Amino acid sequence: MAFDFLVPVEDKVLAHCEFLPAQAIGKNTYIHTAKDGLPVIANATVALFGVRESRNAFEKKLEKLDVSGIRIQLYKLMFGNWNSTVVDLGDLEEGDSVDDTYFVVKEITAALLEENIIPIIIGATQDITYPVYRAFDGIKDMINLVAIDSRFDFGMDDELISSHSYMSKIITDKPNNLFNFSNIGYQGYFNAQEEVDLMERLFFDAYRLGEIANDLSLAEPVLRNANIVSLDVRAIKASEIATSANFSPNGFTGREICAIARYAGISDKVSVFGLFEMENNVQSQQLLAQIIWYFIEGVNYRVAETPYSKTDDFTKYTVPTDTEELVFYKSLLTQRWWTEVPSIFSSHTKLDTPALLPCTEQDYLDACNQNIPERWFKAYKKSFN
Missing domain, CATH: 3.40.800.10 (Ureohydrolase domain)
Structure with a gap:
């Protein structure tokens, strides 16, 4: 042992x-x-x-x-x-x-x-x-x-x-x-x-x-x-x-x-x-x-939460950009943000369910201004490599 x-x-x-x-x-x-x-x-x-x-x-x-x-x-x-x-x-x-x-x-x-x-x-x-x-x-x-x-x-x-x-x-x-x-x-x-x-x-x-x-x-x-x-x-x-x-x-x-x-x-x-x-x-x-x-x-202050489990606790935002339609979620409990990244199929997601990438409110605001967040872009590119 x-x-x-x-x-x-x-x-x-x-x-x-x-x-x-x-x-x-x-x-x-x-x-x-x-x-x-x-x-x-x-x-x-x-x-x-x-x-x-x-x-x-x-x-x-x-x-x-x-x-x-x-x-x-x-x-x-x-x-x-x-x-x-x-x-x-x-x-x-x-x-x-x-x-x-x-x-x-x-x-x-x-x-x-x-x-x-x-x-x-x-x-x-x-x-x-x-x-x-x-x-x-x-x-x-x-x-x-x-x-x-x-x-x-x-x-x-x-x-x-x-x-x-x-x-x-x-x-x-x-x-x-x-x-x-x-x-x-x-x-x-x-x-x-x-x-x-x-x-x-x-x-x-x-x-x-x-x-x-x-x-x-x-x-x-x-x-x-x-x-x-x-x-x-x-x-x-x-x-x-x-x-x-x-x-x-x-x-x-x-x-x-x-x-x-x-x-x-x-x-x-x-x-x-x-x-x-x-x-x-x-x-x-x-x-x-x-x-x-x-x-x-x-x-001791951990909160286990995911937008796909309790939809009532989250606000969903869909942001159309010139090249992609980005989806964001904001937790009403912790004020934390996530964004969906297509084509990443990880072990904790259901088949054909986009992965959720933690992000900031600023990423959402950037997307609203037609600037795709760098963290989203890197995660998206990684899925094709």
Whole structure:
């Protein structure tokens, strides 16, 4: 059983827990301890575990990831008005080889997915996204992956998998279950033009840092369609993390990244949330803990809704344009928007039923002005490739 490879939460974290108030997360989490073993996961909402594998880091790590430091900061935060059951499964140490670690990450993630439990993975390096993606094999056919990252992480063709090139492995590896990849927060000067061209050629979605920072709500429909959300903490500006040369002066602020994490939590499609590439200092650990808090907060406000299930809860808008007739839906409950995209037949739609693509009100307004939204056009083109 893959869970047997998880080591218990360190005693120093449990000792810290003893002094926390009853309302703290640490007092309301079922924790893997050396004394009591693994917690029962049957009715868990989210399951936290650390992955200390870093051998495929692009910039070699000088020290092991201090997951315990993140736990101490997370446990002291207050448990919200939540119905969630939170479990902490402990940590996965390095296997004999990196592939061994990948295999166990894949097996643990798949086991949690089978139980409809959302894994929150704290990983040393972002290449752990690859085995997380492979965990969906046999569970779900087509996967939407969203990376919150300053880079696209395609790497060079001949480069071995690393934290800067794992996306190439995901795109080329068989079976190919990747339906769409979206990047939130890329910074132009970190990405070769060939990578930008590849994103365009594959009809993937990319949103510049400035574009999202100017209007955070643009991230919501992207995350609403995601199955996996992979956060490279280096997308956050260095001053927010108080640390090293591997971070950029430009990036998301703490407030912005917490808002994005909440959007990810609210999405009822997001099945895995991974946080990678953090540093071992108190400010970084505090911010990571708050990002996780906002994700769990979002999970508690999930509303499972689709325009095809309860038509009374939606307003339908039909917009004729010069080339297409676009159909939009607005939820009367959450004010969220969708648009129909013909010719995409996905596993969750009935035969001959157009797929529903999450969108914004601005997309609807653009269509009213005879401008077909770019996200609609890309999804439409993808269906013919």
